[in-house]
Amino acid sequence: MSPFPAKYGYRRSVRAQGVLTIWLSYQPPFHWPSLLGFLTARCIGGIETVANGVYTRTAVLGGRHVLVQVRAGRGHHLILTVRGLPPAALPGLVAKVRRVFALNAQPVEVEAQLGRDPLMARLIAARPGLRVPQGWDGFEQAMRTVLGQQISVAGAMTLAGRLVARYGQALSLPLHVPDTGLTHVFPQPTAIVEQDLSGLGMPRSRAATLSTVARAVLDEPQLLQPGADLDQCLRRLCQLRGIGPWSAQYLALRQLGAADALPLGDVALVKALRLLEGQDAQLADRSQAWSPWRAYAAQHLWASLS
Template identity: 60%
Template sequence: MVKLTSLHMVRRSLPGTSHHTLWLRYRAPYHWPSTLDFLAARCIPGVETCVNGTYRRSLVATGRHAVVHATPSGNQYLRIRLEGVPARALPGLIARLRRVFDLDADPAYINAALSHDPLMARLLQKRPGLRVPQGWDACEQAVRTVLGQQISVAGAMTLAGRLVQRHGEALRLAVPGLSHVFPALSVLAAAQFDNMGMPRARAATLGTLANALLAEPGLLQRGQPLDALLRNLCQLKGIGPWSAYYLALRQAGAADALPLGDVALAKALRRLEGDEANLAERALAWQPWRAYAAQHLWASLGA
């Protein structure tokens, strides 16, 4: 076993192979049922599965097709099994996995701030350690966000599956339920999205956002000021406030991003506090952790 840091360890199953097992440490508590439910509802057909508490997905690691299997292990570790990943790709992949599963969050610090609000105090008790899952990469999350404009999650994933079948590469590893890797950004920037069952304007937005990311790789980079990020995104044709806030929350890691125009968030708040509850007014009490407040509201709606 090779210790990398106090937060994660690596064990190679066979010396010199591309198979590895990782244990990624996090601060407890972590409400895994909510994260797994979130991922299961949003699996892109052919690219991801989430079955019996294990999330699997295909990926490309330093030009090679690979697969990750992620399963919660105990109350402090996420167990990761990797196939096809060269050793040199491990540091970057570990950082990505920690971001995707929001493993570096400090639940005690976040809870202390949110629990001053009575509604959030109740939700925190129900789902202690709730995290905000992040997108796998900027390209994939951009596609998910655009496909999800004004349709259900299930509908968006159906469209994503069609996109993967048309533009993704066939997976070179044999893993049940996985057939493709998600299309590369350069492929999507030049792709046509006609006859996929989406409005023409939305298809155009996919191309616009893919080309914007190709021209400016740091467009959705973490750590940038939220106002500047939202302003830059809303300058792109087809990207309105909801999409900009959702990308900030889900990809740029903006802890205070909350899409006020989200229908599900408004519905959740009305269910919890009555028909007169106003999301914009209530959200003021949840700063600077409104992304976590939004995740609690979404989770409260159930399956």
């Protein structure tokens, strides 16, 4: 095993039969069951799965297909296992996984401020260290967001599975794992931008939005980069046909890493708040007390429904 300086947030083992294992550190607490439950409900058939406490997905890194697995480890670590990774792509993969699993979060700071609100204090006590998981990449998260407009999570994942099966590239044979059902990588924007996606079982307007967003990502590769200017990004997203405030705020929360983003029109958030505080509770009013951590408040409200 080769230790890395603490600033990198990981250490790794030597390769064994093409498998690389990396230990990723984080600041406790970390409510792993909630994060894993979130991912379980949103697995897209063909590219990702959760089984026996392990999240597994396919990806393209360094121009090659790779298989990524993440599970809880001892101490304050997650264990990342990857197959097929080009050595030069390791730093990028580590940075991506740390972002997806929110390993750079400072939960003590967040919860100290957010917990001043009595409702949030109750929710934090139930799930200390709850993280706001991020999208794997901008294009995939944008497609997930559009597919999830006005339908259930399960319905959106069904549509996403069809999208993958029809337009995703087949997983390269050395990585094919029959028992997991992992068969593809997520489609690239070029694979769907000119396609009529309404045949997948969605309204033509939503299919058109998928193509519009794919074109926007191709034309503006930095559009959904984490850390992008939030106000500018929100304005640009809302200029796209089919993208309204809910979708823009959800992408800000889930992809841009905006800690204070909040999709006010989210039906599940409204439902969760009213279950907790009564039918007269108003999300817009209550959320003022949760700034600048409204994305964490939203994650707690969503988690409360489970």
